[in-house]
Amino acid sequence: MEDVLPSGLLEICVLVGVPRERVKEVYQAAQKKEVKNFPPLDPEVLSVFVPPFISKEEFQATNISSNVFNKTKRRSFRKKKERPKIENTKTLNGDQKVPDTEDISVPKDIDLNGLPQLCFPGGLYLASESREDHIHFLVFTDVFGNRTYGVVAQYYQPLQTGYTSSNGLAHWESVQASKTGDCFVPFAICLISRYPYFNALKDCLSCLLVQLRPCKDLDVDERIKEFAAKLSLIPSPPPGPLHLIFNLRPLQVVFPSREDPDSPVIDLDLHLPFLCFKPQTVLQIITCILTEQRIVFFSSDWALLTLVAECFMLYLHPIQWQHTFVPILSCQMLDFVMAPTSFLMGCHL
Numbered sequence: 001m002e003d004v005l006p007s008g009l010l011e012i013c014v015l016v017g018v019p020r021e022r023v024k025e026v027y028q029a030a031q032k033k034e035v036k037n038f039p040p041l042d043p044e045v046l047s048v049f050v051p052p053f054i055s056k057e058e059f060q061a062t063n064i065s066s067n068v069f070n071k072t073k074r075r076s077f078r079k080k081k082e083r084p085k086i087e088n089t090k091t092l093n094g095d096q097k098v099p100d101t102e103d104i105s106v107p108k109d110i111d112l113n114g115l116p117q118l119c120f121p122g123g124l125y126l127a128s129e130s131r132e133d134h135i136h137f138l139v140f141t142d143v144f145g146n147r148t149y150g151v152v153a154q155y156y157q158p159l160q161t162g163y164t165s166s167n168g169l170a171h172w173e174s175v176q177a178s179k180t181g182d183c184f185v186p187f188a189i190c191l192i193s194r195y196p197y198f199n200a201l202k203d204c205l206s207c208l209l210v211q212l213r214p215c216k217d218l219d220v221d222e223r224i225k226e227f228a229a230k231l232s233l234i235p236s237p238p239p240g241p242l243h244l245i246f247n248l249r250p251l252q253v254v255f256p257s258r259e260d261p262d263s264p265v266i267d268l269d270l271h272l273p274f275l276c277f278k279p280q281t282v283l284q285i286i287t288c289i290l291t292e293q294r295i296v297f298f299s300s301d302w303a304l305l306t307l308v309a310e311c312f313m314l315y316l317h318p319i320q321w322q323h324t325f326v327p328i329l330s331c332q333m334l335d336f337v338m339a340p341t342s343f344l345m346g347c348h349l
Helices: 020-033 056-061 066-072 115-119 198-212 217-232 272-276 279-290 302-315 331-338
Strands: 012-017 044-049 076-080 101-105 134-141 147-158 160-166 169-174 184-193 244-248 251-255 294-299 324-326 343-348
Touching: 012 115, 012 217, 044 115, 044 217, 115 147, 115 184, 134 198, 134 302, 134 324, 147 198, 184 198, 184 217, 198 217, 198 244, 198 251, 198 302, 272 279, 272 302, 279 294, 279 302, 294 302, 302 343, 324 331, 331 343
Parallel strands: 294 343, 324 343
Antiparallel strands: 012 044, 012 184, 076 101, 134 147, 147 184, 160 169, 244 251
């Protein structure tokens, strides 16, 4: 029975950004020097959310057989969650509070080391004013040629610097409350799936961003975890004429099914290359792909790079591109285009 159940759509959800303390240091240094432009910061993984969303204690309390447990066991690492530093805060026993640590299980074939650069391919910069949300797409290929797909949403939140308490509740005040200037911090949420549901996962992240706008720093992790837990319950649609539709306020999200088991999932607009290139140029690009040339796409839109490259991959079906496929190169990865072998890559203008 377990073998015929469709696998879930969500593989992992990651929150990427800069630790709060590091942002405060950079902001305060810029205020002292009266510098308007902030220096670039190194993004890092802040939180990881992986299904199944159940603790070991809860798992052992259920009546699930050991065979199922063995199938869901994954490589884990320890990550210390960042907590606000509160001076002179003690427990009821008089002991100083210690930040919590928790075990996080991560699929063994997903590398989180290079993910922050791809979530911020143009670099991570603090902003003096809020900017629009931005979504782009990623494709990961392992050594066996298996591909995993990512959808990344970048959003900005005001820097919260001051800690206050009222009625026993914790509150963080943004720098906007003090008249020293404005500072907005970028974050990125990355959904990784084994299925190329670009438009559907984009709609899901758009709904999540609406929910995160009024949230404070202390509530963001819980909101994202709740969102990821809901998304992990959605199965992949089986092949056939029926699509999977569900409501995720304020949108209705559609996950299209493939026509048959041998057909690819198509969840993007296949006419996009014809909006960017003339038909003759499209034929020339297909010729270059079929003759295994070194190909680099250039665009001022990060999202367009992956979508156009994926369209050409679908044009070739059932033929498959067997060489290096990196539709988005971050600023730190530009030397990849010097590779002597065949490749298809994308660079931002």
